[in-house]
Amino acid sequence: MIPLVGKLRVKSIERTDVARVMREVAHDTTAKDEKTKRQGRRIVRGGEIVANRVQALLSKMFALAEDWKLRPEGSNPCRGVRRYAEHKVERFLSNDELARLGAALSAAELGYDLAKASSTKMGGRHKVAASSATSIAALRLLLLTGCRVGEILALRWQHVDLERRLLLLPDSKTGAKSVFLSQPAIDLLLSLTRQPGSEDVFRGERSGKPIVSLRKPWERICTSAAIKNVRLHDLRHSYASVGAAGGLSLPVIGALLGHAQPSTTARYAHLAASPLHHAADAIGTQILAAMSGRGKSSPSGNAGT
Template identity: 40%
Template sequence: MAKAAIKITKRSVDAAEPESARYELWDTDLKGFGLRVEPTGIKTFIARYRAGAGGRTAPKRFVTLGRYGALTPDDARRKAKEVLGAAARGEDPADAKAKERAAASLSELAEAFLASHVRKKRKAKTVENYENAINNYILPNLGRKKAKLVARLDLSRLHGDLSDKPAIANQIIAVASSMFSWGSRHSFVPEGFNPASKIERYDERRRERFLSTDEIERIGEALREAETIGLPWEPDPDKPQSRAKHSPKSENRRVKFGKETVAAIRLLLLTGARLREILHLRWDYVDSERGLLLLPDSKTGRKTIILNAPALLILEGLERVSDYVIPGDKPGKPRSDLKRPWAAVSTRSGLKGVRLHDLRHTHASFGAGSGMGLPIIGKLLGHTQSATTARYAHLDADPLRRASNKIGGAIAAALEGRPNGPAMPIEGKTKQLGESD
């Protein structure tokens, strides 16, 4: 219901009393600027115009400018001028606002990205990482925003809040960048829109741990103990006293590992394979005659792993009780992880902070230290990028040692007054070529 036109000011708005039905008051100075009064007493500034050419036959459009209180009459008048000016230029502000309200939220973009792209085209571990970044970090902080309104500052702040977890922080930005790139290609956000771009990543210190020969010997002793008499264990001090009270005596507190569990750990070290490549290994992937593991899929796609003689012996010593080389507790399923066995073995071996993945690094380090060359190491590990293998370059000591010996020998010869003859370091002293002992 409309009433006589008035000058919309603070006084006139305050004086407008609610009635049994909604009504509008229209401004005398700015045609199309009005105030809507609800029976509840809520007062809202509005703008009205005719869409299209603006003739009498054109449909009327209404745009809500904002509630009185949040907006002053003067603020509302300025917004009304913008809306009415846009309408006079042939635009349709109400339609634009409706499209803005209907624009995809970040939650909707994330859901579509995961369902239509990540889960269909990425491997299980990658899917897990993407879901963790989106569901545990990005959406809890920014999920209510429209996707196209997420700003670089929003993601930069989220990145900064995780400065104590640089790897996670960087992964979140990488996932966000991938999500917005996909959203841009599929019209969820404007083309080329990616607020995750140009955010400087934290410097991640790659964790490298290579086991020494002595440490490997200790692991071997622990594995032999685990599969024969079992490894000792201690009651959990956090459990109720009554339960700890009835635990076995110390000499009887041992846990014995199954043959397949011990074999899995040995195979990780002997082959340099990734954890899932061993745990998900099926017998039909094993080519014993040619000494190969023919994996139809891996982190880097189809892959062949060379089996050395010790690894072949381990496989030949296992019974084929399942389709999987390392069977799990559930029939027809592989073992899911080695967390508890490895924790017991590493504790028994006196190792701290050693991950199962470090067995793969150790396998590579022995090859690099033997002067086999990084291309060969990369092929054995299944690296598709030479840069991935480059982390082992500092272990390829033989060429450096030969160079150092040559330089040191020449300098030592000069120091001893024999500059024209090459010198060879032998047990701490130099020996001129051709000299007798």
């Protein structure tokens, strides 16, 4: 963003400048992949979705500029700039993928990679660098609670109330919230060893500091489980999809996930088990039973319509 507007004065930037920035970012003009001394590598990506995020950032910056009297009130140049269309694709793990994920997690706890094991001539297990047991536990808790990644990484023992079966998170995307724990989630938390002098639930085994990222362990697990195109955040979607398919109402799913707006939960409506399908199954089962002579006789041979 700096190469595109860095030389312009805050008060002189207009709507056309913002539109130009969005076009440049959308067309990957500013994309780069370069080596750096401190971080090792810096990757800057472009695209239409990134352009929308840049516009949102600029809009916030100019709103602050108005508050700080650097621009006239109501002069935000981002207003009226057309955003690119976004088509959200929700990714849910199927039952088969969940089974493979469970097997891969269990294998990783022992330091094995299922994908490499299947390629060996002997068909035996293939020993690899073991993923951190703490990272694997964090991945399991993500799936069992539907929490956001940041909520799990920042989890502290003082937030865990096993007696009431709750995670009492002081801060989240929607503010303070309570996460209801299932028995499998409780069993997982009980299996964890608390580090002396630390309140962090998921503490790095080498650094002695909280785990800051699960990206690399997750990528290894996905490769081992032969699962493609699944982000960590998709574990949250999978948690909700299992609830919807199991017949839970959207308000209940929204409450479990901590959604502030019902519209956020509405994305799972098409996965909900239909009451009409349940009714059709019940009638079909009864008709087949009657045809086989196992059904109960109806009270009357005539029925009104």
